[in-house]
Amino acid sequence: MSENESSYPVVDAMKAGGGWNSLWDGLHEMDPEWTELYMKMAMQPYQSGVLSPKVIQLLCIAVDASATHMYAPGTRRHIQAALDIGVTPEEILEVLKLATVVGIHSCNIGVPILVEEMAAHKERQAAA
Template sequence: MTLHDPTAPAPATGPPPTPVVDAMRAKGAWNPLWDGLQERDPAWTEQFMAMAMQPWTSGVLEPKVIELLCIAVDASATHMYGPGVQRHIRSALDLGATAEEILTVLQLTTLVGVHACNIGVPLLVEELAAREKPADHAN
């Protein structure tokens, strides 16, 4: 049995503060697809977004480079988030990126899709070869 400590602070009531999420919403960096997650677990979402915002807040990379990386992530075949690509292209241009830099990022991003062929084509060849071999029937 646990005794209640009357000097312990009362548990927090109401939703926790979410300054990172609030800032993302205010500057238009919030993806509305995250709304359900934020509604279900605002504390976890706040922590996740604070971690995800480290590239911007750490100062290690210049903002233009971060925007170019975000274009690559949002345009990749595994993500394909058009609104994010558009937002990050606008931001990159605002930060001085050239059309050539953005186009190069998009061209490099297409290389992610070629991996499907690197994996899939040899497997297709293997399966087709296996089907061409006569079945070994034991009598």
């Protein structure tokens, strides 16, 4: 390998193309081989041709904007990429609407607990 060649071509390409998350820097420093292999695997959907670029960008928007991820820089990057390839703002908005459905699980978990705790609180007050 020459002095200018890197043994981490996927990571280097992601950094050059703006797809690298600076939060991954520490991981890459600690275990660059593993990081390269992981990123190679993660890039497979982009390179396989099975999903269209439009579908890939919409899925990335949904993941990055979801309540369990909430990664604004990725959401912005994928919205920009989607618009650049012709995805309409209306299509992106529909994906964002769908991504919000993940948040309903907070109510599915929290509301029954709230009902139980309210009943227990009333019982404690009545006993006091």
